[in-house]
Amino acid sequence: MPVYILDSAGLFRISLINSEIMFTTNEAVNEVVNENEKLIVNSYIKNSKLKVLEPQKDVLKLALNIIGANPKLAEADISIMALALQLGEKYDVTVITDDYELQNALALNNIKCKGIKTIGIKKIIQWTYRCTGCGRYFKRPFEICPYCGSKVRRKPRKIKDKTG
Ligand SMILES: [Zn+2]
Numbered sequence: 001m002p003v004y005i006l007d008s009a010g011l012f013r014i015s016l017i018n019s020e021i022m023f024t025t026n027e028a029v030n031e032v033v034n035e036n037e038k039l040i041v042n043s044y045i046k047n048s049k050l051k052v053l054e055p056q057k058d059v060l061k062l063a064l065n066i067i068g069a070n071p072k073l074a075e076a077d078i079s080i081m082a083l084a085l086q087l088g089e090k091y092d093v094t095v096i097t098d099d100y101e102l103q104n105a106l107a108l109n110n111i112k113c114k115g116i117k118t119i120g121i122k123k124i125i126q127w128t129y130r131c132t133g134c135g136r137y138f139k140r141p142f143e144i145c146p147y148c149g150s151k152v153r154r155k156p157r158k159i160k161d162k163t164g
Contacts, residue, residue, distance in 0.1 A: 001021065001091050001092060002019070002021075002091070002092045002093075002094065003019070003021040003022070003023060003087060003091040003092065003093055003094070004017060004019045004021070004022045004023070004093075004094050004095075004096050005022075005023045005024065005080060005083055005084050005087065005093060005094070005095045005096065006022055006023070006024045006028065006050070006095075006096045006097075007024070007028050007076065007077065007080045007095065007096065007097040007099060007102065008028045008031035008032060008076060009096070009097055009098040009099065009116055009117070010024070010028075010095075010096030010097060010116060011024060011028060011029065011031075011032050011037070011041050012032065012034075012037055012116075013116045014040060014041060014044055014050065015040065016116065017096060017116075020049075021051075021091075022044070022049060022050045022051070023050070023051050023052075023053055023083060023087060024050060024051075024052055024053075024080075024083075025052065025053060025054065025055065025076065025079035025080060025082075025083055026052055026054060026079075027074075027075050027076035027078075027079040027080075028076045028079065028080060029041060029045075029052060030076070031076050053083060053086075053087075054079075055079055055082035055083045055085075055086050056082075056086060059082045059083075059085050059086045060078065060079070060082045062082070062085060063078050063079075063081040063082035063085060064078055064082075066081065066105065066109060067081060067105055068140060068141035069141040069142065069143045070101060070105070070141065070154075072101045073099075073101050073102060073105065077099060077101070077102045077105075080095060080097065080102065081102070081105060081106065081109075081111075084106065084111045085109070085111070088111060092112075093111060093112065094112040094113060094114055095111060095112070095113040095114070096113070096114055096115075096116060097113055097114075097115065097116075098115050098116055098117045103115065108126065126156070126157045127141075127154050127155065127156060127157060128154075128155050128156075128157035129141050129142060129152050129153070129154055129155070130152065130153055130155055131145035131147070131148060131150050131151075131152050132145075132150050132151050132152070132153055133145055133148040133149070133150025133151075134147055134148040134150065138152065141154065
């Protein structure tokens, strides 16, 4: 069954999304601050067209691990990633988001996503992490190098065309 998971950008334009089953998280709903948009989102929640779910704690942890030390992704993004992982076990999930960083993280984990403003990203960037002190490369993000304690910076490693 195809389901859509909406982040705040998706919630802002919920009336454009034509789907029977839509999910979001409390964190994403909390990012909707405009009164009019709030009213619209709440009406979808009332009609049960939009279901607000809290991702399970263990899945949230997993999402946090996947996203790692990416300061560009907020708590709401992590909750959306977690919900996508959780519902992905049962449903054919597509995340609606305009956030480039989140789209990239989702694509790397084989979770489908669609942009509202954009048509989705065309390229997937894979990141590598390099210590600014000793120069070691890491596959996982670290804030601080475990060898020398210097700052670790993110660098694009490989750019490949997105399939599908
Ligand atoms: Zn180092």
